Amino acid sequence: MSESHHKTTSDIDYILISDAVGSLVQDVYHSANVQFPNAPLHSELYPFIQDKDSLIEALHDAEDYHSGVIATLINQEMHQYAKDFCADKGLFYQNILADILFDMEKRLDKAPSQKPGIRHQLDxxxxxxxxxxxxxxxxxxxxxxxxxxxxxxxxxxxxxxxxxxxxxxxxxxxxxxxxxxxxxxxxxxxxxxxxxxxxxxxxxxxxxxxxxxxxxxxxxxxxxxxxxxxxxxxxxxxxxxxxxxxxxxxxxxxxxxxxxxxxxxxxxxxxxxxxxxx
Amino acid sequence: MSESHHKTTSDIDYILISDAVGSLVQDVYHSANVQFPNAPLHSELYPFIQDKDSLIEALHDAEDYHSGVIATLINQEMHQYAKDFCADKGLFYQNILADILFDMEKRLDKAPSQKPGIRHQLDxxxxxxxxxxxxxxxxxxxxxxxxxxxxxxxxxxxxxxxxxxxxxxxxxxxxxxxxxxxxxxxxxxxxxxxxxxxxxxxxxxxxxxxxxxxxxxxxxxxxxxxxxxxxxxxxxxxxxxxxxxxxxxxxxxxxxxxxxxxxxxxxxxxxxxxxxxx
Structure with a gap:
């Protein structure tokens, strides 16, 4: 980030992206953040990100603030887009669920449903x-x-x-x-x-x-x-x-x-x- | 896993290791698992894993069942040990917090406290x-x-x-x-x-x-x-x-x-x- 219009210190350190309510990604972020007591880190939650347009909007904010991106995205296309975007812009990116979903898929020889928010389904x-x-x-x-x-x-x-x-x-x-x-x-x-x-x-x-x-x-x-x-x-x-x-x-x-x-x-x-x- | 004494289907698919109560690692596992409705996956929680002996015990169970290992381990030495063990035995391993902690450390230029369970501290x-x-x-x-x-x-x-x-x-x-x-x-x-x-x-x-x-x-x-x-x-x-x-x-x-x-x-x-x- 050599261009002068980019902030050197971030107003938002991490952008938290969820395709549902975002409680899991917030919990993960908080669990890591408490390990740095008295260190000021700021995050912003983007819940209900279920289409590419709203994902792109969130990612552009991440680019503007040079924030890290922590996500819980179930849809593989959305995940891949976010991953490529962050790699391209030099931003930290982790989708908490991606590797685990991939391992479960191999283990079960079955594709995931890719429906967001079903953790909170009315079952x-x-x-x-x-x-x-x-x-x-x-x-x-x-x-x-x-x-x-x-x-x-x-x-x-x-x-x-x-x-x-x-x-x-x-x-x-x-x-x-x-x-x-x-x-x-x-x-x-x-x-x-x-x-x-x-x-x-x-x-x-x-x-x-x-x-x-x-x-x-x-x-x-x-x-x-x-x-x-x-x-x-x-x-x-x-x-x-x-x-x-x-x-x-x-x-x-x-x-x-x-x-x-x-x-x-x-x-x-x-x-x-x-x-x-x- | 060519040796005949190894089970071909696992009794425990994933071992969930936490140095604290384990609610976060359970939530992550559950969020991924619900994406495979009607697919039988079994997990076992190992909470309060705060020393190497209890970690080794949990990892040996993972080896026996050829389970994947999902962890929330704050201590870097414990994390590295579990990571190396799983790589050596060909087991899936993910420590939910490791990459995020590493990124926060770079961003803050400050080491994490490595105290387990402080998300639930009495503050x-x-x-x-x-x-x-x-x-x-x-x-x-x-x-x-x-x-x-x-x-x-x-x-x-x-x-x-x-x-x-x-x-x-x-x-x-x-x-x-x-x-x-x-x-x-x-x-x-x-x-x-x-x-x-x-x-x-x-x-x-x-x-x-x-x-x-x-x-x-x-x-x-x-x-x-x-x-x-x-x-x-x-x-x-x-x-x-x-x-x-x-x-x-x-x-x-x-x-x-x-x-x-x-x-x-x-x-x-x-x-x-x-x-x-x-």
Missing amino acids: DHYYQRIEALEFAVLNDDGQHPNRFEEADIVLLGVSRTSKTPLSMYLANLGYKVANLPLLPESTLPDVIYDINPDKIIGLTNDVNVLNKFRRERLRSYGIEDPNIYSDDSRIHEELDYANDIYAKLNCPIINVADRSIEETATLVLMFLQKNNQL | DHYYQRIEALEFAVLNDDGQHPNRFEEADIVLLGVSRTSKTPLSMYLANLGYKVANLPLLPESTLPDVIYDINPDKIIGLTNDVNVLNKFRRERLRSYGIEDPNIYSDDSRIHEELDYANDIYAKLNCPIINVADRSIEETATLVLMFLQKNNQL
């Missing part, structure tokens, strides 16, 4: 996810213990063990999740001892993490003094109560301290797979 | 997502109209316009979403006219889709006769009522018929970006 799995999300919202916070039997996964835990976000994350993967808060003062619904114990997971957390969480929650209510909710011995009492129940149920226990929702969800699914529940 | 964005998910569950189904002002996005819609799953999907991306069902019989909370109209989205659906959905819901209750809930003129009345409100609010309208949650979510975010609300 049985899709409706299962919708149903799972609605189930998880309805069965958050132990609202309907009589529906635990229907659930694929029942999460138990004291306050601030990520029950709600974990339920929604797992539901988004298609699992019907119910969660039940454990509190020494409230009576546990009997149904918990009747359902299949292999689908129950006990969540716990470190005392210091719980204490920090709870102080922050109180602070958000304008309460600065420590009180029973964030008191260490109270937290111990709650955790002991929970551990007693987990022992009675003989369920796996996951400590969510220092674990992201994704990590905890992976552990939950590994436990259930081990128990042949999925 | 500000992470806590924002947790908060958003809790907000979305609390503010599902118009439970707390007084909190609409806090929301990043307020979704309006008649029954069966995917309000709940759409809210949870957007919340999982970090947006605080409230949704409000529209029903001619119920009074709209006044607050809807006080909040910033640029963050309101009206959801609608096709009459025939709504009719089908509702008949199915009734059938699940054991009611086979058509009744007022699935009656076309009733559905028209509800949609007209909703359209009147959308016109008064001057908000964008999205028809969710034939759209997946991901597609609708992308449209919602595009509208809000256009209004400079994100």
Whole structure:
């Protein structure tokens, strides 16, 4: 890029091209980008690029900004056009799916359908996810213990063990999740001892993490003094109560301290797979 | 693979290796796999592969099954080892992130941190997502109209316009979403006219889709006769009522018929970006 009208620093470092909604190409970009903390990289998403005209428009923007191009293009003609264009202009190009599709094609001796966006097609799995999300919202916070039997996964835990976000994350993967808060003062619904114990997971957390969480929650209510909710011995009492129940149920226990929702969800699914529940 | 003890057809076609939870490598694999409908391909996920011993174990399984290897490995030494191993054994290998990381490194003149799993690190964005998910569950189904002002996005819609799953999907991306069902019989909370109209989205659906959905819901209750809930003129009345409100609010309208949650979510975010609300 010797011509003077070209920018030397890019306003857009990477152009992300998808023939569908673009969530995958964004995830790939983000996963790489987080490896360079505090380094400013800018990207621009071009979703629903399904014809050559809109592809050419996106590629011309890449040329103008001298951006790299990261794509998830299913159509082989579109892919080849983008690849040749970028090679010609000296731009980085990667189509995340191209090599894998080519390998699958060889392995199956069968051509791919080349239909964009079918990852999000309205198939049985899709409706299962919708149903799972609605189930998880309805069965958050132990609202309907009589529906635990229907659930694929029942999460138990004291306050601030990520029950709600974990339920929604797992539901988004298609699992019907119910969660039940454990509190020494409230009576546990009997149904918990009747359902299949292999689908129950006990969540716990470190005392210091719980204490920090709870102080922050109180602070958000304008309460600065420590009180029973964030008191260490109270937290111990709650955790002991929970551990007693987990022992009675003989369920796996996951400590969510220092674990992201994704990590905890992976552990939950590994436990259930081990128990042949999925 | 001429040796007779090797299987000619694989039990595991692809081994998916991740140094973290593996959601990205699974998404990439799934996006390619759905392009071969009805073709049986099997994969096995190896998550949390963070040292050479566990990597070697996974690669030996790939050798045994003559599987392709798809990876998201951040560590360059691990990547190089897997790449050389697969080249040596004639196995397909792709590390989704390798080329992109290399290009970013050149562009930034800076080495990547090589820390696995930091996409899911417990940073500000992470806590924002947790908060958003809790907000979305609390503010599902118009439970707390007084909190609409806090929301990043307020979704309006008649029954069966995917309000709940759409809210949870957007919340999982970090947006605080409230949704409000529209029903001619119920009074709209006044607050809807006080909040910033640029963050309101009206959801609608096709009459025939709504009719089908509702008949199915009734059938699940054991009611086979058509009744007022699935009656076309009733559905028209509800949609007209909703359209009147959308016109008064001057908000964008999205028809969710034939759209997946991901597609609708992308449209919602595009509208809000256009209004400079994100």
